[in-house]
Amino acid sequence: MRINNLKYAILILISLLDVKNSNGQSKPNILWIITDDHRPDSIEYFNEVTTGKKESSLGYVSSPNINKMAKEGTMFTNAFCNSPMCTPSRSSMQSGRYPFRSGHYKFKSNQTAEHTRPTVSQTLRENGYGTAVFGKTGWGIQNKGGDKAFYDHTIQFGRDLLRQGFGDIYTSGGKYEFPDGIFEVVYSDETVIYPDGKTVSYRKQQRDGEILKKDKVLKTKIDEEFDILRVYTRPNQGLIIGGVNPQPIGKTLDSYVLQEFENYLKNQDKRFKTLAGKEIDGASSTKPLMVNIGYTWPHTPVLPPKKFRDKFKNKKYNIPEFSTDELSNFPPQLVTLYNECKADQLTDEEKLQAIQDYYAFCAYGDALIGESVEAFKKYCKKNKQEYIIIFTIGDHGWHLGEQGIMAKFGPWKQSVHNAAIVVSSDKNKFPAGKVVDNIVEFVDFAPTMLTSAGININEEKYNYLDGYNLAEVISKPEETNREYAIGEVNVVCGHRAFMRTKDFGFSMRTRDRWDVANSTNLNKDIQWALTCERLKADMALYDLRVDPLEKHNLANDKKYLALADWFRNKLGSIVLGDGRAEVDWIKPNSYSISNFAGGADDKKLSIPKNIIPEI
Template identity: 45%
Template sequence: KQQPRPNILWIITDDHRPDSISAYNQAVYGQANSPLGYIESPNADELAQEGVLFTQAFTNSPVCGPSRAALHSGRYPFRTGRFAFELSHPGPDFSRPLLSEYLQREGYYTAMFGKEDHYFMQWGPGQTFNKLPIFDFRVHFKHDLQNHGIGDIYTRASYGDEPGNSTPIGYSEYVSYPDGSQRSYLLKSKDGEVSQGALAQRARTDQEFDILRSYTRSNPNLIIGGVNPNSATETIDAKVVRELRNHLQFAQQEYKTLAGKSVKGADMNKPLFINLGFHLPHTPILPPKSIRERFESKRYSVPNFDRSEVKTLPPQLQKLYNATKIEGMTDAELQQTIQDYYAFSAHGDELIGEALEAFKSYSERQGRPWVVVYTIGDHGWHLGEQ
């Protein structure tokens, strides 16, 4: 108790393969690269060198919501009730308090930046649900950035042009350009009808940004390759890190977020807990051009697969195979899928380096020790393994 309590930075990535990290490959495979081929991860490697690397940690449920709920609550999915994207109800004693609540009780200032996605709720007055205030401050990549026109290429529910219409008619895709302009078009309609104009807009996006969609899968609109409309310093994940840096730089001061909201920076009088949730390398997989160019010439080993294996699988796994397969894609498309995925992961590593520098500098200003926990995950991603 005589020692100052450490600042804590908890980083979590989304749909991230551990073989995107060279330190992991060295520990597990005895080589710097992935078994599939070339990767870059100097900042994660340095972090592993400074601390402890765990190579046998497994997700409790390989979907983002349930796995993150398990991490935040310390409870298995069968206790939180999170099995997919439904809400968790931690009002009963079987799933409270959450990690940040423990730390708040111990005097920590808690903040979240990026993707949270565990949907913890509690009963409020009149038996309505309220989102749990489990962080003192948060900037969410979707609600606080994309919903204010800050993003790359992303989808949102579309409600049509009628004023006050609260019933979604489908999903629209938004394309954000470096000059701040944006265009959107209906991507998927509930009634199945999409106009020729919208289809033309989608075709323009695909050509302009070398987009590869998952046309062999159950969701053919999913972007599994392409180049980011924005530079490496202006992607949605780069702006998440900028929000974190600003919050620490303007500690105890009033400043404006990227969406123009007036807020107060971190509380220097308390120890700090930050949950930094990257959206990448989740789809849409869109590495910035400067990083993508380093991977375009690399040749990757596509995992061997024989379709006869599908017949040996139980019905549940056959359904999963049909939903996520890349069988049927050309060799060039398979190479792009893998190249762009690892390039996007390398972009994330650069951003993690920025976040680490800002966090360590803040801790030094405070005179506090620090702890970093980097969860490579919340689950993996198939690149031909089927």
């Protein structure tokens, strides 16, 4: 028995030694929080440091816990997603690669193609970390190993919570098609979970034939009971953009995500049961910890609990102005986007409710953020471990009527301009109260975590990383300076890339077909967007110096023609010719890499002064 105890003690000691990184320093615990469709202007501190006012441009917001967090760490006010859609955005964060380099532009990808690389969680696990994810995953990367291939433990919000009776209102079934790339609901079912555990399900939308009368009656009853506002002006009419949550505080979906995370920390070095009764291991004291919390708020259904909703229901807001006259300036691709996501035909009362409920939902989420951070810091203190907390404020943004839509998917500020906060026990790396307005991108999170873990990302095997270590954005601002942010997506309106600079917002169509993800089309006619007629490139150019709300597309304005053409060549060369990957994800290893403009992504603009119009 004594010998066995001695062996056990030695194993524990060896494991504890592994908590040190290659430089002999302590490997910090890592908490990575990601919210969903989250506008940074819902945060008072962000508004204060960027505009001098606590309120957003639309009106009142409340975020005491995130304010506190920001003051304890460093806020990056110009953080840009690399795709304005959940899956490719989260994939870019997990992989540290631009969508055009990974070939992941829409929903699904996998790790069988030779050009794919490990996710940040996989690399951290290989370097001694215990890993877990709670809530929304949504990175759309498939692996034969399933969940275990990415994290040691996965509690997924749909499979492990909603479908087990832990949550509120959710889409419980459906079928969707994409004729010509356009999203189309064949049918969609919805389920409501009441506080006593009772559930009610009904069909909320159906393309063909009549919905059964009993389903219509149930849906109408639910809509009235919870003051549900659906965005009935767009094809996906069942989408909930306002209402009161059927559950009280503590029993919403995201409350259960938080509970699962807290239970994981509380049951350190023990086996325990999740809320749904699945047995898993708690956090290990013998390994540094990396946890990803994927909160689903304020993504639809936008349903703040009553206590928070009541604080906002009488607040007045500035409703974004939009006229269909603006559509005359939209290129055809963005007209398609508008038609798929339009909300300008809602009444002013409905628009006001959508804004009130959105910011109320964010305020509720702020409370969850505060509790998450405190639980994690308490765990680290108990174990005498260093830590780093990364808060990605939205996997992308959300329009509340700007450009006439209530959605994401666009190349505009409200879709792609986010923010981030990093708090570290090492204040030399991420100083308290520091605000950084340099352009950073979501591909920066992976190298930041890897470097924090003591991994040398300058080694050749990490050359695939497209981002910078955020600590070096602070300590080496000249070496890590970007003059633009870039991204691409292929949903709703087809392949479209964007480039954001301090003064301009530019976007363009990148492919002349909806989907190239089959082996016969990979990188075929790859320079089309650079050589086709100007109008076919569907360019949009906004002069943010005079038009911060992006209401006037100047791509075809005589004064801006040369500038638009310059952006077309710069952005097109990067996303089409500097390592562009196109992949047939159905096949195990079918891909093509385009390198006709290798090195084009130099992070510099160098726009000739004579083509920039004076203002």
